[in-house]
Amino acid sequence: MILPKVGVVACSGTGLPEGTITRLAALRVLEELRPRQTVTICLPLFLAGGKEDREFVRNHPTIVVDGCEKRCGERSVKQLRGRLVASIVLPRLARKDPWTMGDLGDEETRMVIELSEKIADTVDRVFEEMKKRLKRRR
Amino acid sequence: MADEYVVILPCDGIGKVYGTVTREAARMIVKMRPGEAVLTCLPPLVVGDEDTANLVRENPCIAINGCRSACSEINVRGSGGRLVSSFCVTDVLRKNRDLKPESSRISEIGSKGRRLAEVLARAVTSEIDKILDSSNDEGGTDVDSP
Numbered sequence: 001m002i003l004p005k006v007g008v009v010a011c012s013g014t015g016l017p018e019g020t021i022t023r024l025a026a027l028r029v030l031e032e033l034r035p036r037q038t039v040t041i042c043l044p045l046f047l048a049g050g051k052e053d054r055e056f057v058r059n060h061p062t063i064v065v066d067g068c069e070k071r072c073g074e075r076s077v078k079q080l081r082g083r084l085v086a087s088i089v090l091p092r093l094a095r096k097d098p099w100t101m102g103d104l105g106d107e108e109t110r111m112v113i114e115l116s117e118k119i120a121d122t123v124d125r126v127f128e129e130m131k132k133r134l135k136r137r138r
Numbered sequence: 139m140a141d142e143y144v145v146i147l148p149c150d151g152i153g154k155v156y157g158t159v160t161r162e163a164a165r166m167i168v169k170m171r172p173g174e175a176v177l178t179c180l181p182p183l184v185v186g187d188e189d190t191a192n193l194v195r196e197n198p199c200i201a202i203n204g205c206r207s208a209c210s211e212i213n214v215r216g217s218g219g220r221l222v223s224s225f226c227v228t229d230v231l232r233k234n235r236d237l238k239p240e241s242s243r244i245s246e247i248g249s250k251g252r253r254l255a256e257v258l259a260r261a262v263t264s265e266i267d268k269i270l271d272s273s274n275d276e277g278g279t280d281v282d283s284p
Contacts, residue, residue, distance in 0.1 A: 012152055013179030013180075013181060014150055014161060014177050014179055014180070015177055015178045015182075016179065023150070023152060023161075023245075024245055026152065027243070027244055041152075042154075042209075043152070044150060044180050045151060045207055047180075047184040047209070050209075072179070076181065076184065076185055
């Protein structure tokens with residue numbers, strides 16, 4: 001049974017440290033936890049009109065991970081009629097300065113791990129639902 | 139924060155390691171020019187966040203793109219931002235071929251990637267100095283992006 005990949009859109013915002021957490025968590029899912037089941041969507045390219053990214057999001061289940069309540073990732077996917085299957089918003093951090101991997105403390109590293117595991121669990125749930133749907137069709 | 143400052147918008151692309159280089163360079167820039175360089179997120183600009191839109195319309199902006207798709211530049215222009223300059227990681231790499239990031243992971247740019255980000259950050263800070271100097275001399279002028 002060949003199942004389509006799931007798209008992961010992280011807000012990746014530079015202005016807030018939470019953007020770094022969403023970025024690193026999405027990349028951990030792609031690079032370590034679920035490399036065969038997921039692709040990451042480049043949000044700036046998606047917003048700038050990237051044809052392939054937009055096509056993908058319209059035709060594949062997509063999980064959004066936002067770093068703040070502005071929910072830019074979710075709003076973008078909805079605006080462009082993507083197949084949004086789950087939306088996660090990271091709670092605010094106390095610290096205001098971690099922007100890159102090297103800057104992260106223990107607390108932020110723990111958040112990256114927890115968030116990436118939450119995304120991976122969501123990916124698994126989406127795949128289970130896809131399998132069930134396919135079985136029902138047969 | 140200084141009276142006048144330049145808004146820095148890295149593309150933050152997640153599909154290529156060069157997006158991570160733009161992010162690292164942006165972090166270096168605000169450390170090199172505290173108060174004169176301000177970072178903001180790109181996505182709110184495009185989804186119509188008013189605070190972000192006002193920030194880029196009222197202040198000179200520098201876009202830092204990871205690749206030729208130039209997403210940061212396109213998104214700043216598209217939202218009516220005051221784009222005064224635009225940089226691309228791959229242009230800097232062309233002049234510094236020994237700094238090609240070796241990591242196979244997008245999340246880690248390695249020592250060469252960090253040096254590449256530093257070269258880029260220096261070029262951007264030099265541009266910030268020119269923009270703020272000309273703004274002080276002439277009361278603010280926009281220039282075309284290179």
